[in-house]
Amino acid sequence: MGGLLKQSLRGWILVLVVALCISALANVGLNPYQQQILFYIAINIMLATSLNLVNGFCGQFSLGHAGFMAIGAYASALVSLNFQPLGAGFDVLIFPFYALIGGICAGLAGFVVGMPSLRLRGDYLAIVTLGFGEIIRVVLLNLDVAGGARGLYGIPGRTDFMACFHAFFWAGTTVLLLWRLVHSSYGRAFLSVREDEIAASCMGINSTRTKVMAFVISSFFAGAAGSIFAHTTNSLNPSSFQFVKSVDVVIMVVLGGMGSLTGSVIGAILVTILPEALRPLQEYTHVDLRMVIYSLTLILLMIMRPSGLLGSREWNQILPGPWRRRAARA
């Protein structure tokens, strides 16, 4: 029994340690601009891994992830702008709750959107989720309480050590929980629906419920990511949540490999860093070629290596020999 408890705690300890290390390094070694990038990495890791649950593991095609991020961002921002129960020094303890609220609101939205939509085939589902994402954005644009086109300002939040730890704790938690989900009977249910929905149904899998579950969980983490985004950038605007943002996340998932959580993490990191790495090119040519390169990458990826960098393999499957045997027990 002690052994099983140790196994359960192992994951959390890893998350805590990684989050601490990254935050400490960031605090000491990086300038504010680079720290901001680090926050985006954490947020994008949450977005990419959660989208992978639906697109990669469950085999559905959602193009509306930005919408759920927006719901989480705005919901938690509206709460934090109007309701700050703890004083300035202790607010770091309340941020996880804002993220939780954002996640729950987004998860509920995921349920509302997912229930009717998930009976539709691949390309139809893609269009419906695209549509919902855009509707959410248009509604926010016209909602006065959400600030309309001007958006929300002055959202509390910092980008210091504690905030960085918070962001990476969430990112690590997302990866850990999704990993565990995927390596459980529910994960196998997702995969079976992806592989052959009819066969899965005939084996007793409620395919609609399975898909909705993946969708709701995915939306939850997108919402939490949105909340962290809101409290890092301290302002929100519907223009941050356009269709292009959903495509961004799709690129991260596709690049890393649909069906690989490790791949999504790598994809998120690469896609966050790439535009910044290309900034010198932009300054040199005075032309914003970044998005052109971005979209070209997507096309070339799909034509030449649709399985992405890792395919559906995880970190414990790409290690050499003796390390792999050790890792196989993960």
Place this chain on the structure above:
Amino acid sequence: MLLELKNVSIHFGGLKVIEKMNLGIEPGELIGLIGPNGAGKTTAFNLISGIYRPSHGEILLEGASNAALEAFEIARLGVIRTFQNIRLFSTLSVLENILVSMHQTCGYGLPSALFRGKKFFATESRFCVEAMKLLEIFNLDGVVNHEAGSLPYGVQRKIEIVRALAGKPKLLLLDEPAAGMNHSETAELMNLIQKIRRDFKLSILLIEHDMKLVMGICERIVVLDHGVVIAEGSPEMIQANPRVIEAYLGVEESA
């Protein structure tokens, strides 16, 4: 009665695929469903398992109509099938394929999966033990971690049967389980089918073209031709039935 088809018909537009089919299966029976290609046998399976809905008539599972049931609900009630064109979860391992069928009896909820509670570990090891037992019966314990889609055709057919068994069916629908098998494999399959019927106390409805297998193990045979049941009875009766012979071979032309 375990399964009953009452005057079941199904039309696709103008095409009448099955017309007024009547069938009854009692617990423990081993029944063969035969007929020439295109007779409607797999369609009958699709109707029973809930993939298609009948245009007329009703299908009763233990006395209750399946009209309002989804395919997964029918499977959970104990009617599980295999497929004519193998439908394994190809990129999953053999073990994972079997474990999917067990999800319906998953003893732990989402929180236990996410936070790795006691129930999670207990259920997972129980699943693995049960799966391995089933795989051993079919001599598949050697390929447990192989990717299902990479294995030979005959092996995949056996995996499909094990996957269906893992769902603890009361009625097993086997769609051409011996397709592509040679004599010795077919003989082995015949023994396995009878063994699982005995050991797991199942009823089995079997579609097959291999007459040796059908006549060899089925207690009762139903013959379908152009969507209509043309004969029903013991193997001896069916073999002598002129309508059946005509359906398969045609009529002898008088000189």
Place this chain on the structure above:
Amino acid sequence: MEELIQHVINGLNLGAIYALIALGYTMVYGVLQLINFAHSEVYMVGAFAAYYGALRFHLTDNPGWGAFGLTLLIAMVICSALGLCIERFAYRPLRGAPKTNTLITAIGVSLFLQFAGQVVFGADPKLFPEVLRDETLFSFGEIRIQLFDVTILAVALVAMLLLNYFINKTKTGMAIRAVSFSFRSATLMGINVNSIIMVTFIVGSSLAGIGAVLVGLKYPKIQPLMGTLIGLKAFVAAVLGGIGNLPGAIVGGLLMGLCEEMVVAYLSSTYRDALAFGLLIFILLFKPSGIMGQTRVEKV
């Protein structure tokens, strides 16, 4: 009453343009089961092709039917060429791949063209060349019938009639219908599917080019992102009528145009664009096969 008639005329005009673009979406979906996201950018390039073409050939010096016809031709040719390139280099390599991969590629092509357009054409709006002079043809009371309105309806009608003849009365058209029905069977019948698909893209893209010129006449401000919104609405129109169904695309387009015009006139213009999304979701949730589409049964 007169106001209503004016709105109906406007709605039909808008609808005719949506129909032209929707036809492109529906034809490609019919043969490839692919939502050609890049179609909206082909439309955009058509507008710019007309712009640069008119500049190059000094077509604005003599506005009239000749200049207008030439502009149409330029737009159609350039759009067809672009459509062919996209098919050949982005879609054909993915012919056997899962549909989601092709969809992602289509999105990639769409974005690529949008951003490339911003780089090449510049992000600032340009003025569509005046290759035809507008004038009021008739007016009863409040209703005014403009030359542009008549031209749009007439050109759209001619295009649709020609398309109808092509699809239903020619061998190539029949081949297109065969490929739409069953890709596999068509190849087995000896149809050169690659050629048919190329023809489909040419026809679809040309219609988009025509649509671009017609839009450019009436709403002369063009910019590289102009395709997104109208493309989406035309796509919704195609789905509304039944994606893959040609008469459906026309019905859907006209319906879409009329609805939008009525919503703006009698309800509120803020939600004009949201109407498209709303309609899309509504139709996909309640009747995914559209007004004139048929559900296909999957064989198990």
